[in-house]
Amino acid sequence: MAQQEDVFKKIVAHAKEYGFVFPSSEIYDGLSAVYDYGQNGVELKNNIKRYWWEAMTLLHENIVGIDSAIFMHPTIWKASGHVDAFNDPLIDNRDSKKRYRADVLIEDHIAKIDEKIEKEIAKARKRFGESFDEAMFRQTNGRVVELLAHREAVHTRFSEAMNDNDLDGLRQIILDEEIVDPISGTKNWTEVRQFNLMFKTEMGSTADGSMTVYLRPETAQGIFVNYLNVQKTGRMRIPFGIAQIGKAFRNEIVARQFIFRMREFEQMEMQFFVRPGSEMEWFKYWKEWRLRWHKALGLGDEKYRYHDHEKLAHYANAATDIEFQMPFGFKEVEGIHSRTNFDLSQHEKFSGKKIQYFDPELNQSYTPYVIETSIGVDRMFLSVLCSSYEEQSLEGGDARVVLHLPAALAPVKCAVMPLVRKDGLPEKAREIVDELKFDFTTHYEEKDSIGKRYRRQDAIGTPFCITVDHQTLEDNTVTLRYRDSMEQERVAIADLHKLIHSQVSLNALLRKI
Ligand code: GAP
Numbered sequence: 001m002a003q004q005e006d007v008f009k010k011i012v013a014h015a016k017e018y019g020f021v022f023p024s025s026e027i028y029d030g031l032s033a034v035y036d037y038g039q040n041g042v043e044l045k046n047n048i049k050r051y052w053w054e055a056m057t058l059l060h061e062n063i064v065g066i067d068s069a070i071f072m073h074p075t076i077w078k079a080s081g082h083v084d085a086f087n088d089p090l091i092d093n094r095d096s097k098k099r100y101r102a103d104v105l106i107e108d109h110i111a112k113i114d115e116k117i118e119k120e121i122a123k124a125r126k127r128f129g130e131s132f133d134e135a136m137f138r139q140t141n142g143r144v145v146e147l148l149a150h151r152e153a154v155h156t157r158f159s160e161a162m163n164d165n166d167l168d169g170l171r172q173i174i175l176d177e178e179i180v181d182p183i184s185g186t187k188n189w190t191e192v193r194q195f196n197l198m199f200k201t202e203m204g205s206t207a208d209g210s211m212t213v214y215l216r217p218e219t220a221q222g223i224f225v226n227y228l229n230v231q232k233t234g235r236m237r238i239p240f241g242i243a244q245i246g247k248a249f250r251n252e253i254v255a256r257q258f259i260f261r262m263r264e265f266e267q268m269e270m271q272f273f274v275r276p277g278s279e280m281e282w283f284k285y286w287k288e289w290r291l292r293w294h295k296a297l298g299l300g301d302e303k304y305r306y307h308d309h310e311k312l313a314h315y316a317n318a319a320t321d322i323e324f325q326m327p328f329g330f331k332e333v334e335g336i337h338s339r340t341n342f343d344l345s346q347h348e349k350f351s352g353k354k355i356q357y358f359d360p361e362l363n364q365s366y367t368p369y370v371i372e373t374s375i376g377v378d379r380m381f382l383s384v385l386c387s388s389y390e391e392q393s394l395e396g397g398d399a400r401v402v403l404h405l406p407a408a409l410a411p412v413k414c415a416v417m418p419l420v421r422k423d424g425l426p427e428k429a430r431e432i433v434d435e436l437k438f439d440f441t442t443h444y445e446e447k448d449s450i451g452k453r454y455r456r457q458d459a460i461g462t463p464f465c466i467t468v469d470h471q472t473l474e475d476n477t478v479t480l481r482y483r484d485s486m487e488q489e490r491v492a493i494a495d496l497h498k499l500i501h502s503q504v505s506l507n508a509l510l511r512k513i
Pocket of ligand 1: 217218219220250252259260261262263265266267269332333334335372374375376377378379
């Protein structure tokens with residue numbers, strides 16, 4: 001675990017050093033849980049968004065996109081339930097003056113018990129070797145049995161308190177389990193209070209009577225309130241979907257793990273409107289299809305798992321998360337929810353407008369049911385970055401850091417390098433750049449030794465380096481170096497475009513889904 005934490009720290013440092021992610025407002029000492037994407041980060045992020053957008057809208061003829069405003073009528077958030085129920089339970093420590101999410105403190109405590117159990121198991125596995133029977137050990141070892149029972153008891157109390165919205169119950173678990181503040185080390189806790197995660201601001205001048213508006217905490221509501229517009233103007237027939245990519249804002253109490261939990265982040269959401277009664281079939285379809293989208297990237301099939309929700313929100317009749325193995329454990333990257341007709345019905349009620357679909361096949365009107373797929377761009381970015389990062393020891397005691405990014409997502413697709421800065425090689429290299437730049441993000445690199453230039457490109461995940469040498473002037477061939485294998489081959493300049501395109505095109509990636 002500690003080793004994984006070290007790797008994660010290195011990834012965060014690498015992301016900054018190579019222009020992927022910077023802390024926001026850094027020269028003013030930063031702004032907690034807000035980040036900026038740098039010159040390479042924005043390219044990678046845009047490629048992720050393009051992969052999602054094209055997968056949803058090009059590959060599905062019944063899905064169209066929109067781009068709704070961040071500000072919306074405040075009643076929307078009343079109708080959606082966010083004003084009343086988009087809360088986290090928070091608790092303060094009186095000594096450190098720090099604020100925590102009560103549920104996260106308890107979850108972390110449960111994770112610590114799990115770690116103790118795993119440690120006992122690892123010790124026993126080492127002692128017994130081949131003959132070790134883990135299931136038997138879990139049932140019979142006194143210490144493990146005791147820890148498991150304790151874990152179960154805490155978990156049950158926790159689930160009950162969360163389900164019942166029992167804030168005193170949460171506090172009592174923190175007291176009974178003697179959970180201490182990680183900073184002050186004390187148990188001097190305040191009461192637990194509900195904290196709404198939406199950011200508020202004022203719209204209009206105060207003289208006119210200003211109105212409180214919210215920064216949207218999800219993009220989905222912009223889709224719901226445009227359902228009628230899109231259905232009518234696009235003459236969409238059910239089943240159909242509306243996709244949107246955009247910023248969302250949540251005043252997270254505990255912002256942790258770099259860009260995993262931010263206060264300003266980006267979502268890629270799609271609402272799929274279906275006939276009531278067919279939602280389970282579509283839920284299954286989207287659950288499988290979205291996992292295929294992830295797996296096509298080739299980051300490793302074993303790094304994904306589903307987490308089906310046992311406890312469902314009152315409006316949902318099925319929900320699952322796609323989790324990805326981050327250096328800090330399996331974590332939610334995407335949620336797929338069957339949301340019934342809750343949102344559209346609520347907007348119908350609060351707006352007083354009829355939001356129905358006339359189904360010509362059934363000759364009947366109804367409020368469509370909705371399957372939602374919702375993925376965080378930044379979490380997706382983090383999963384790509386973490387699974388691509390590798391520190392490699394090379395022959396001769398050399399080492400390199402390489403990002404094995406999926407080629408279609410790489411910020412720079414190829415770098416063209418003259419071997420030396422004379423004899424007409426830079427000019428020849430520029431000619432190649434001027435040809436490739438129309439289709440691929442291409443870097444021209446002439447500074448430092450060729451080895452150093454390769455390392456710099458490896459560190460940002462460039463799939464191809466093209467070296468121009470004296471032979472190039474004679475026969476119009478170059479050396480093409482592959483990032484992952486570091487193998488090099490001599491290829492004709494005339495073949496470069498086709499070769500690179502076959503590896504980096506989004507089209508090829510989309511065909512893998
Ligand atoms: N419309 C449904 C919805 O917003 P959610 O599970 O709250 O559902 C969906 O969020 C996705 O948005 C998550 O799976 C995650 O990838 C991303 N997300 C949510 N909160 C985030 C945060 N504070 N920072 C970064 N990404 C976040």
